[in-house]
Amino acid sequence: MNLYPKLITDAxxxxxxxxxxxxxxxxxxxxxxxxxxxxxxxFSILFPKNPxxxxxxxxxxxxxxxxxxxxxxxxxxxxxxxxxxxxxGEEEKALPNVKYVIAVSSGKGGVGKSTVAxxxxxxxxxxxxxxxxxxxxxxGPSVPKMLKLEDFQPYGEMVGDKQMLVPAExxxxxxxxxxFFIKPDSAAVxxxxxxxxxxxxLITDAxxxxxxxxxxxxxxxxxxxHLTIMQTLNVTGAIIVSTPQKVALADARKGIDMYMxxxxxxxxxxxxxxxxxxxxxxxxxxxxYIFGKDGCKDLARELDLPLLGQxxxxxxxxxxxxxxxxxxIHPETLTGMAFHHLADAVVERTTGR
Numbered sequence: 001m002n003l004y005p006k007l008i009t010d011a012x013x014x015x016x017x018x019x020x021x022x023x024x025x026x027x028x029x030x031x032x033x034x035x036x037x038x039x040x041x042x043f044s045i046l047f048p049k050n051p052x053x054x055x056x057x058x059x060x061x062x063x064x065x066x067x068x069x070x071x072x073x074x075x076x077x078x079x080x081x082x083x084x085x086x087x088x089g090e091e092e093k094a095l096p097n098v099k100y101v102i103a104v105s106s107g108k109g110g111v112g113k114s115t116v117a118x119x120x121x122x123x124x125x126x127x128x129x130x131x132x133x134x135x136x137x138x139x140g141p142s143v144p145k146m147l148k149l150e151d152f153q154p155y156g157e158m159v160g161d162k163q164m165l166v167p168a169e170x171x172x173x174x175x176x177x178x179x180f181f182i183k184p185d186s187a188a189v190x191x192x193x194x195x196x197x198x199x200x201x202l203i204t205d206a207x208x209x210x211x212x213x214x215x216x217x218x219x220x221x222x223x224x225x226h227l228t229i230m231q232t233l234n235v236t237g238a239i240i241v242s243t244p245q246k247v248a249l250a251d252a253r254k255g256i257d258m259y260m261x262x263x264x265x266x267x268x269x270x271x272x273x274x275x276x277x278x279x280x281x282x283x284x285x286x287x288x289y290i291f292g293k294d295g296c297k298d299l300a301r302e303l304d305l306p307l308l309g310q311x312x313x314x315x316x317x318x319x320x321x322x323x324x325x326x327x328x329i330h331p332e333t334l335t336g337m338a339f340h341h342l343a344d345a346v347v348e349r350t351t352g353r
Contacts (some may be wrong), residue, residue: 045078143177
C-alpha cells in the first residue's frame with residue numbers, strides 16, 4: 001500500500017487522548033512534520049502535560065492505528081513532544097507550588113491506608129516539611145475523626161474575584177476532606193461525575209499554598225476518583241499499603257498494576273506493610289505474626305519495588321486514631337518511630353537525600 005499523509009491522519013483520527021471525546025488530530029496534538037520515505041513514516045505528537053502520564057499509551061495506540069490502516073510492515077517512528085512548563089503569568093496546572101504529590105492507595109479496604117496516610121503526613125510535618133493532606137476517600141472519609149476535626153466548618157476567602165476554600169490546619173499541616181461537607185452519620189451517595197467534580201474542587205479551589213508534600217488518601221481499589229486525581233495533578237508517585245495476608249496482597253497487586261500500566265504510567269514509590277506483626281504493650285520486645293510474616297516484603301522483592309516500612313499492630317494505633325491524636329505525634333513510641341522511619345524513606349525516594 002502506498003503511504004500518503006491523509007492515510008496517516010485518517011488513522012490517527014481514531015486515536016483519542018484519555019478523558020477527551022476528540023482524537024489527537026482534532027486536539028491539534030499531531031504536528032505538521034509528517035514525513036514518508038518508502039514504507040517508513042515519522043512525525044511528532046505534542047502532549048499537553050509535562051510530564052504526561054498518557055504519553056506512552058497514546059504513542060502505542062498511534063503506532064497500532066497506522067499499522068492497522070496502512071499495513072503491519074509499515075515502520076512507524078513517533079517523537080513525543082511535551083508542552084513547556086507554565087511560565088509566570090500563564091495559566092497554571094493544579095497545585096503548581098507543590099513539590100511532591102503522593103497518592104496513598106490500597107487494593108482493598110480495611111488495611112489501614114488512611115492510618116498510614118495521616119501518620120505519614122504528620123511525620124513529614126514534624127520533620128519540618130510543608131505538608132497538605134487531602135482525604136479523597138469520597139465514600140468513606142475518615143480523616144476528620146482521626147484528626148478530631150469533625151466539628152470543623154469549612155469557609156471561603158475571596159482571592160481576586162474567586163472564592164477559595166480555606167483548609168483546616170492541625171499538627172502543622174493543611175487538611176481538607178469531603179467529610180467536612182457531609183454529616184458524619186450520612187452516607188455519600190453520589191454518581192461518579194459528582195464525586196469527581198467534588199474532588200476537583202477540593203484540589204483546585206482551595207488555598208493550599210506552597211507545599212513540599214501533598215499527601216492524598218485515595219479510596220480503596222481502583223475507580224474514577226483515581227483517574228480524576230491523575231488527570232488533575234502531576235502525581236509524583238504512589239505508595240501501596242497492604243497487610244501480610246494473601247488476600248490483601250492479591251488486591252495490592254491490582255493497585256500496583258493500575259499505577260504502572262501504560263494508561264496511567266505513574267511510578268510506585270514503594271510498599272508499606274501495615275499490621276506487620278502484633279506487639280503487646282506489656283511485652284514490647286515480642287512480635288506475633290498473626291496475619292502472616294513478611295508477605296508484603298516478599299511481594300516488594302518479587303516486583304522489584306522498595307519496602308518503605310513495616311508498621312506494627314498495637315492497641316495504641318486504634319486508640320490514637322479514635323481520639324484524634326495519631327501516633328506519629330509521639331515519635332518516641334514504637335509505632336511513632338515506625339512512621340517517622342517511613343517518612344524518611346519517602347523523602348529519600350522523592351528527593352534522593
